[in-house]
Amino acid sequence: MKLGDLVVRKSYGGDVLFRIAALLQNTAVLRGTDYRLLADAPVKDLAQVENPDELRGPRTARVQASESMKRMQEERMHAREDKGDPGAAATGGTGKPYFELPGKVLHLDGDANYLRKSMAVYGQLRMPAEGIHCHESQMADAVADLLPKVRPDIVVITGHDGVFKNRSNYELLTSYKNSSNFIQAVRNARRYDKSRDSLIVVAGACQSHFEALMSAGANFASSPARIMIHALDPVYVAVRAAFTPFRETIDLPDVISNTISGMRGVGGVESLGKYRIGLPNIKPTLIVPTLAAADFG
Template identity: 65%
Template structure:
């Protein structure tokens, strides 16, 4: 086995597809391919996977991600219909222009960041993505928050409960929850108003209560379960497209994440979406220019 190989853990029944990130003695450091889980395992417990499509759990995770994206697209269409808008897709026909909430997305996994940015792009969410190790996120935010002035910050990557740690209320029992908490503290110090800056934080099995106490609006994981790679993205998009005068429907947004209410929770928060008039693209196309 070598770094970069796809593997599953035999002792867990091959429940999660991982990529080998590094080696530490006789242990392999593993990063989940579909779930934001950081784990380690002895070599002898690993089985190489050559075709991920043969794994039912991996196919199921991708199917759930496709379904989540479909729901997001449908929600955008319903939003346009509720507002009496002509089209939320072709902005050249709309009499208004849109100002969705701007996202700053920090991710400890480069592959997940790439997937996340693709989804933001498909749904036309203005977003900046930064790949950095979870331990560096607080320092990165110190530099980047004043530069980007985001409406929404996503702080995510990989996490997990350390083996043989029974006290789930202690941050020392988690692989990266302390790093996420420190990053949330920086973001909340930058903007104290939870409606002016929406913070979404955490990964698999993260310390949900600590993240909320630090100032996150939404966090994982109330049930200390695995969350899908796109769950933080889904919440961010809903925050971006919920009108600024409306409260984000917590029950609905969490129910439509892939992991559900055991994976993601949050507090009442106002949306960050605005519209304005006129749409200059429409205005310019309607003008008749006479050349004398």
């Protein structure tokens, strides 16, 4: 076994695919490839995986991710059809007279692979977004530094998390691997902008301390039932926030139930959307900044 190897845990029946992030004597630190789970396991409990598509669990996760992406694209297409042509009277009823301004996203991710996948989704949906890869322990500082520079409408604070073995008291932050880091990052976001309608905060990962994240000021967070969440769940929430009209509240039951993890994995509070249209129509390059991703630190 070496760093970067794809593995599953034999004692869990190979349900989740991991990548080895660190080796500490006879123990491996593992980061989920499809789920935002941070775990550790004895090296002897690991089985190396050559072809992930042969495993039922990882294959199912990839199918779910594909379906989630398809759903986001279909929602955008239907929204455009339902909108019709606002302002058509001013332009003689020809063509598409308006341009779109979806909310801008600042996405901080503790996993470089997840960040690339997330940025690809934003790009396909023509959303302005900046992505930052940084360790979960750096996120509080990164948020404080980047928010005044990027000035986003939505900030996603995510990466990997998990509950330590043999710790069943979910109320204690010491039971979680990275929840305290996410919470401090949310608090820094709220020091920058205290309004949940001005800045939408999406925070957490697998098994994160949902109640503490919400108390710190998040609009949406994981994980109410302390379950695993899919890598794209925070992205899906951010997309829905970015494309919900600014006069409307984000449809909570709808957006949460349509994440891959559902209501056991994601929760939130009523929040206004960030989407606007404008007149006259102009070139998209003038209003949608180029996607950018970088490492913090």
